[in-house]
Amino acid sequence: MDKIVLDHVSYIYGAGTPFERCALDDVSVNVRGGCITGIIGHTGSGKSTMVQLLNGLAKPTSGKVLLDGYDINSTLDELLVAWKDREEYAGLSRRAAKKAIRAEMEGRRRRLCFRVGLVMQYPEYQLFEETVFKDIAYGPRNMGLEDVEIEARVREAALFTGVDPSWLDKSPFDLSGGEKRRVALAGVIAMRPEVLVLDEPAAGLDPRGRSFIFEGIRNYQRTTGSTVLIVSHSMEDMARYCDDVIVMANAKVVMQGARREVFAHVDELSEMGLSIPQITTLMRRLRARGLDISDNVYTVEEAMEAVKRYVAEGRTGGELV
Amino acid sequence: MKGVSFGQYYPSDSILHKLDPRTKVIMAVFYIVCTFVCKSAAGFLALTLSALALVFISRIPLRTILRSIRPLLFIIAFTSLMNIFFTQGERRLTPESWVISIYVEGLWSALFMTLRIMILIVGTSLFLTYTTTPIALTDALENLLGPLKKIRVPVHDFAMMMTIALRFIPTLSDETEKIMNAQKARGSDLSSGSLLKKAKALVPILIPLFVSAINRAFELAAAMECRCYHGGEGRTRLKVLRYRTRDWVAMLTILVFFAGIFALRYVPWLYIMG
Structure with missing residues (x-):
């Protein structure tokens, strides 16, 4: 079964205002588990919106997002509808039950974030702790893990992403841009997500920094057998690291499939302005x-x-x- | 949010949008004075009609405008209740034996106050925030306050500061959203726990936000210096403000309107506030 399925998903920004804009238009996508899938397309083609739907940060205007066959959003909405029939809310007043439901929804949203790790664009801007170690540990600590486990995960994530052990006690603000990027990546990998989603992970890095990041991602994927999605507009990187490719243009999916199949349509791709x-x-x-x-x-x-x-x-x- | 909500500006191509921003500032000032000068039923009728006419002219949906009144509903309700129960007058509505005394005058002044607040908000927001971009507004203020330069008030610098601040509101709000999403993706919990816990949960958002805001400020300062910015002295503008015929017509209209409201103060129709 496919790990992630988007079933006729649409997403509209600012619906009902003069700024209304359709970011995803009836998109259906299947992502195989245990592979690296690349999402490629121009700026504004809907790539970044799509990845934010995968961990529940944004909800589709219509359509379903399925993870292992379960709709990630309906599990939340069902709670609200059926709260009266559920034992754990019996005897609670309406107010208290609502509060409990809200807490449970928040809990589920967070657990979903731990399963589907999202690395946003320019993730180095999210660093905030006094030391690199603490920053990488932020995610695992939110998961409520023991200190020993956190330590182990931080070191493991540092190893995957090429974060030098000597940096761990430094302030993240003393590192260079590329080094910060690796720390931010480690911060998500330390949660050991079964799905790792990265939005332009190598944007703005030099070739050395790029290959560092991508090797780290591939390393993580090979070792843990997790599913990885990478958004990029560099065909070179896609060709090097991805098994499957999804091509997007104008809020729609134009092509999807194994890398070779998609790249065989060279002429169509270059017609879309994507450089092969x-x-x-x-x-x-x-x-x-x-x-x-x-x-x-x-x-x-x-x-x-x-x-x-x-x-x-x-x-x-x-x-x- | 998503980068589009820039103040309350509502793009359209009505005549109100096209007026020179200075005209609109002047008109807004006169309009405000009108609402305060007005004290007769006839005057308030005229004001209400003028506000509706403005809404019509601006081509902004009434629903959008009413939404901007919603936050003030409490104040409106509070002032009208105060006016109803505490205005003394001659025509008492409740029987003498009651402790609560409500007078006809109280009801009138409650109605007038409600109208006054609502028209004030609708009028100023139609002239200023809805139809004028914040940047155009600061331009207009810089121009109108220009004479103060003679007494060494750094008008240009204030205007530039305001422009920059306004320019970065959407940028920073976008950035806040991005950082919040990034930390949420790492499982930060912003909505549960005690007040102290909630405040602590903001640290991972505020620190990156401040760091990037300060960096941005340095970069902007460097970029401005690279282009030899040295204040307003001898600077020319890309968009030169110029009064056109429609601006003079609009200003004449508001003057006539003002005079009319002033005259209506003394029209003994229904009720005149004491």
């Missing part, structure tokens, strides 16, 4: 020049293999030598 990986463009040009070489190639490593194969087979052709 540079290495793919290069290989396509080589092919256009008459070299009998595979252009079904999306990373530099794959390209190297293809070129080696080409040379080993001693094929020639075209005027490019």
